[in-house]
Amino acid sequence: MIWITQLLNGVLLGGYYALLACGLSFMFGVMRIINLAHGDLAILCACVVFFIADQTGISPFVALIVALPLMAAIGFWLQRLMLERSLRGGMLVPLLTTFGLAIVIENGLFEYFGADSRSLAPYIGDFAFDSWAIPGNIYIGSLALLIFAVAVVLLGGLKLFLTHTSLGRAIRATAEDPDTAGLVGINARYVYAVAAAIAVASAGLAGVFLAMRETFSPYSGPTQLIFAFEAVVIGGIGSLSGTLVGGIVLGIAQTFGAQINPQGFLIAGHVVFLVVLAGRLAAGALQARGGLHRLFARRS
Amino acid sequence: MSLLAVEQLDARHGLLQAVRGVTFTVAAGETLALVGANGAGKTTLLRTIAGAHRPFGGRILFDGIDVTAVPAYARLRTGIALVPEGRRLFNGMTVKENLLVAGAYGNSGPWTLDTVLDAFPLLRPRLNNRAGTLSGGEQQATAIGRALMTNPKLLLLDEVSLGLAPIAVEAVYRSLEALIKVGATILLVEQDIGRALGVATRVACMLEGRIILAKDAKDVTREQVTEAYFGLQRARRVTS
Numbered sequence: 281m282i283w284i285t286q287l288l289n290g291v292l293l294g295g296y297y298a299l300l301a302c303g304l305s306f307m308f309g310v311m312r313i314i315n316l317a318h319g320d321l322a323i324l325c326a327c328v329v330f331f332i333a334d335q336t337g338i339s340p341f342v343a344l345i346v347a348l349p350l351m352a353a354i355g356f357w358l359q360r361l362m363l364e365r366s367l368r369g370g371m372l373v374p375l376l377t378t379f380g381l382a383i384v385i386e387n388g389l390f391e392y393f394g395a396d397s398r399s400l401a402p403y404i405g406d407f408a409f410d411s412w413a414i415p416g417n418i419y420i421g422s423l424a425l426l427i428f429a430v431a432v433v434l435l436g437g438l439k440l441f442l443t444h445t446s447l448g449r450a451i452r453a454t455a456e457d458p459d460t461a462g463l464v465g466i467n468a469r470y471v472y473a474v475a476a477a478i479a480v481a482s483a484g485l486a487g488v489f490l491a492m493r494e495t496f497s498p499y500s501g502p503t504q505l506i507f508a509f510e511a512v513v514i515g516g517i518g519s520l521s522g523t524l525v526g527g528i529v530l531g532i533a534q535t536f537g538a539q540i541n542p543q544g545f546l547i548a549g550h551v552v553f554l555v556v557l558a559g560r561l562a563a564g565a566l567q568a569r570g571g572l573h574r575l576f577a578r579r580s
Numbered sequence: 581m582s583l584l585a586v587e588q589l590d591a592r593h594g595l596l597q598a599v600r601g602v603t604f605t606v607a608a609g610e611t612l613a614l615v616g617a618n619g620a621g622k623t624t625l626l627r628t629i630a631g632a633h634r635p636f637g638g639r640i641l642f643d644g645i646d647v648t649a650v651p652a653y654a655r656l657r658t659g660i661a662l663v664p665e666g667r668r669l670f671n672g673m674t675v676k677e678n679l680l681v682a683g684a685y686g687n688s689g690p691w692t693l694d695t696v697l698d699a700f701p702l703l704r705p706r707l708n709n710r711a712g713t714l715s716g717g718e719q720q721a722t723a724i725g726r727a728l729m730t731n732p733k734l735l736l737l738d739e740v741s742l743g744l745a746p747i748a749v750e751a752v753y754r755s756l757e758a759l760i761k762v763g764a765t766i767l768l769v770e771q772d773i774g775r776a777l778g779v780a781t782r783v784a785c786m787l788e789g790r791i792i793l794a795k796d797a798k799d800v801t802r803e804q805v806t807e808a809y810f811g812l813q814r815a816r817r818v819t820s
Contacts, residue, residue: 443677446684453670453681460668462652463632463661465685465730 285418286535292421294511294531295428296493298524300486300504301511302435303479309518310455310475313363313374317382318483319505323498324385325351325484326400326491327393333403340400344488348481355480359473382501389498397495404492427489431524434482439520451475510553513560529556583608583765584629584660584734589638591621591628598624600789601638606734611766613780613797615773617809620786622769623665626736629767630662631655643733656686659733663740665769667723671712675703675722678711679729686730696725699755717748724755735759737768741775753779773805787811 304318315321325347332343362381366373401408410422442448450471454461458468490496490504507530515526530549537548582605591599598621606612614622627633629640631652640648647655670678679693697704700721706714711722720740727735740756741749756779760766770776777783783800785793785808793800793808806812 446680449673449677449681450684452673452677456670456672457668459632460664460670463630463656463664463668464682464726465653465656466681467651467653 281417282539283536284416286539287532288418288420289424290532290535291528292424292428292531293535294524294528295424295431296486296489296527297507297511297530298435298515298527299427299431299482299489301508301515301523301527302431302438302520303482303486304505304508305512305515305518305520305523306438306482307476307479308512310451311359311363311367311472312371313367313378315479316375316378316505317385317501318378318479318508319503320382320385320389320501321351321354321480322483322487322490322504323496323501324354324389324487326487326496327389327498328484329488330393330398330400330403330491333400340403340488340492344485347488348484351484352477352481355477356473358480359476360469363476364469364472382505386498386501393498395497395499397497398491399495400488400491401493408492423489423492427493430485430489431527434485435520435524438478447471447474507549510549514553514556582606583610583643584767585639585641586625586629587639587641589625589628589640590636591624591633592636593624597636598789599628599635602786602789602791604784604791604794606765606767608733608765609763610782611760611764611768611780612782612784613776614767614769614784614786615771615776615805615809616786621789622786623738625786626662626738626767626769627664630660630736632662632664653685656730656732659687659731660736661686661727661730661732661734662736663723663727663738665738665742667719669711669714669719669722669726672710674708674710675714675718676707678722678726682726683729686732689731691728691731693729696728699728699758700725702751715748716744717751720744720748720752721755724752728759733765735764735766737766739769739771741770741772749775773802773809777802777805785809 300322304315307313307315328347328350329340329343332338332346333340362377363374366377407423411419412422413419442452450461450466451474453464454466454468454471461468461471511526511530512523513526514529515522515524529552533552534545534549537544584606586605587603589599589602590597602625614625616622624633628635631647631650635648639646642658642660645658647658650658670681673681676693679696683693702718703721703725706718711719714722724737724740740752744752753775756766760779768776768780777797777800780797783795783797783805784791785805787808788811793804
């Protein structure tokens with residue numbers, strides 16, 4: 281029975297990873313930018329929410345109303361002022377720019393918040409550890425379930441947005457061919473900035489959920505980036521539904537690893553990631569140049 | 581007054597000067613065919629007019645307004661639409677999405693999804709297919725339809741018959757003639773001189789970045805165009 285519980289926990293944990301990975305995957309799919317500051321942007325949002333909750337006593341869920349638009353604005357102007365310029369220098373320059381940005385965010389947060397580990401759990405009361413018992417002696421954490429539900433709604437909503445709204449179609453058209461997008465009236469600069477806003481806001485949401493489930497410090501970002509990377513690579517780069525699957529696979533691998541051996545949590549996730557990566561490389565299926573249209577490709 | 585006026589336009593690809601001091605006008609309702617050999621600068625000229633290529637010098641006036649510095653996406657809203665060489669559809673998107681994405685950002689006018697599909701009925705059964713899976717003729721129809729969705733005052737067509745089966749070329753040109761009949765203003769690049777002369781009211785021939793012949797289509801002979809096309813006049817001058 282413990283294995284079924286762990287399987288469920290793994291799936292729910294996978295929801296968190298999918299939420300975390302979605303922005304990374306989206307940014308790469310649309311702009312071909314690998315955002316190495318992704319994890320740190322998530323932590324930045326967690327710190328913003330922590331600051332609001334700590335200073336005013338407002339619930340972290342309410343604080344999201346302020347924090348998420350702030351993250352979207354950060355993403356928009358990050359693209360407009362920094363990434364857009366570095367993209368002109370080729371694929372490698374944004375990698376260096378976002379790496380630098382990661383360092384700036386980490387040390388900026390360290391400057392203000394210090395090295396202490398913090399958590400948002402005390403600010404959400406019982407919800408942090410509440411669970412439902414379902415028949416068969418299985419317990420499901422209510423926070424984990426909420427995170428999973430949010431991940432599914434966000435990924436599904438993003439997919440619907442991309443297929444059924446004109447801005448969504450413009451994003452896909454620009455992802456495929458920015459030059460021709462201009463010829464049908466799409467302002468590629470604006471579309472890129474909107475895509476960056478979506479990606480950074482979703483990272484921020486993931487960061488806040490992380491802070492609710494466990495502790496974080498200004499230097500927690502890179503670890504989250506690695507998890508996001510693993511979920512994206514397992515699920516297939518640029519594919520939204522793949523990202524959900526990738527997150528779940530990573531989540532199950534980690535919880536099973538932890539069940540086998542308390543130290544096995546990380547190593548099991550990494551092993552599954554490496555096995556999938558090796559398999560994909562061998563099959564020649566890891567085509568990083570895939571493009572956003574692969575979001576909609578039926579996965580075989 | 582002319583709808584489009586190009587004045588002393590220079591366009592370069594790095595050190596290579598593709599368009600050299602080109603000056604011409606297109607009046608409303610006119611169909612100007614631009615002919616010339618490969619590398620004569622036709623595509624660059626069209627892309628520069630559409631705003632996809634930054635000019636090195638000269639001016640482009642559209643509807644009396646200087647649009648030289650206006651970026652492509654905003655120039656589209658002034659009423660210039662380009663059907664690019666090689667069609668350049670969004671292959672991962674369906675035909676319908678390709679049309680809608682252009683319609684959302686263009687001007688409103690007589691061309692809507694329905695009227696475009698009436699003009700190109702062959703697209704109706706293919707609406708939900710991905711553009712990448714279409715035949716060449718269907719893709720070209722989608723590309724022209726996509727440009728029409730923006731309700732342009734001036735339609736720029738770059739090599740619409742390139743790489744198409746003869747029967748598809750025939751179909752594309754029948755649609756073009758229908759467009760011309762309802763008063764569309766078209767600037768057309770075409771390798772096939774016969775086709776170009778068949779639909780155009782005026783013909784301009786480009787050689788090495790310059791317009792070396794510009795005449796009314798009814799006054800021009802095939803021989804004159806052929807001579808200009810291959811630069812024979814100049815060759816004769818050099819040898820004699």
